[in-house]
Amino acid sequence: MIAQPTTARIGGARAFTHKLAQLVTLTPEEITILEHLQSTTRMVRRNRDILTVGQKYDSLFILIDGVSIRYRILHDGRRQVLNISLPGDLIGFPNNFFEKALYSVTALTDSVICPVPVSRLYGLLDRHPRLAAAIFWSFACEAAMYAEHLIDVGRRSALERIAHFLLELFTRLKIIGLADERSFQMPLTQELIADALGLSVPHVSRTLRQLRDDELVSIEGHMVTVKDMDALSALADFETSYLSPFRLPGLAAEN
Amino acid sequence: MIAQPTTARIGGARAFTHKLAQLVTLTPEEITILEHLQSTTRMVRRNRDILTVGQKYDSLFILIDGVSIRYRILHDGRRQVLNISLPGDLIGFPNNFFEKALYSVTALTDSVICPVPVSRLYGLLDRHPRLAAAIFWSFACEAAMYAEHLIDVGRRSALERIAHFLLELFTRLKIIGLADERSFQMPLTQELIADALGLSVPHVSRTLRQLRDDELVSIEGHMVTVKDMDALSALADFETSYLSPFRLPGLAAEN
DNA sequence: CGGTACATTGAAGGGGCTCAATCCACGTGG
């Protein structure tokens, strides 16, 4: 009833630059640097690892195109999806700051990524602090998503949880121009939604049905449409401020 | 049976410097800078906010002494504790990177904090990149704790969850010198443990009893002793690598 | 000595799980 990852790509080459540009007014020079950062890309096939747990990495990756998940599998096979990366997201935090990657990251669709050596980032720290700070902010934003995710699984009912999940995904897709006014393509299977939200697959199915029965959303194929944004937001205790730009303290755009 | 926050302080004035020193070999100059950073401290009473949701902040805070929690309360009163800060931890990430603080942080014990203006941090970026990177790493470590926390509430049973929680707390306290070889003082009430792990208070109580009955831990007053580290770690799927220092890519200590 | 805050224990109920069958869409090959 919902979705399965297809080979169709989701994303756009300018998502990363576009996201940072919302944070600080980029100078032409900075834009050039960013574009240059993204000049060498790599293709990753669906279901292949972008990062593998236990490996050592010296680069972060900008996800140019595609959808990927970071996850952990417990000894008995239970899986927890930790987060979902969309085009324009940075992959590898906090993995790359440890001796060995703590989690695997797998591409759900054929994807395009762009490696960014960490040494290069440290170079940015020096010479382009505003860019570095903007990247820094994107980590803060990711941490905020973690927090909301934690509230989801810790204290929200299945119905609230899925409502919140749909709204967050919708909002993130909209920010990068991959959602319509009120609808979007669901990039995840119900099994992945279950593993992200700490639910079982049958219960995800039942809960989605209830959201439809309550006329809060409609689902046709992979297309999810928010029918009553206010009611859904109220149900989920959702508000967008943790996803949208915001400010860089001490770093007002000088121009 | 377990704990309640007392007025007794937990912590030590050098915890923050000490933690960073484990990351990079600090030069005397860098140590001086760090100590200078922590020169002006502030007292916060038990049950007072260190940060309040919705407020605007231009500083991070180093927690010198005491224990605090970051949390969110939903409209109907359910609470999710997002993380627990111990002496030496930085408070205010990611809160201070948004226009308004997303969550409140409350002191559980009388605490000593030290404000660090964000502009000061950006100054560090420039002139002392190794220090800045070490601080940066502490954010990565916090993100890793978020991830483990998410696995706790998403995919671990109550027993596994509490086992993991105890081990993480034990390990963190040990790193800052506030735990013995196999035991530590529990700084949280069962209600706080419940709200951190997405459980009810009675079930926390029952589950702790089971851990005692199974001879995995013993609890006497506030004192928690790990009786069988291996069994407890196996139960919880716990290993310390996400908590302990590790490496700063591209930033080997030059001396 | 009574009050407050926290912990413990029990009984009953429910939300979500497990297990299992069925259904459906789609792609592939004969």
Next chain:
DNA sequence: CCACGTGGATTGAGCCCCTTCAATGTACCG
């Protein structure tokens, strides 16, 4: 063009882990 295989979604029955509600116990404190 159809048969079949596969991955995913749906639905149902029964159960269990954990919750809720409520009472009791206990330490500490003014």
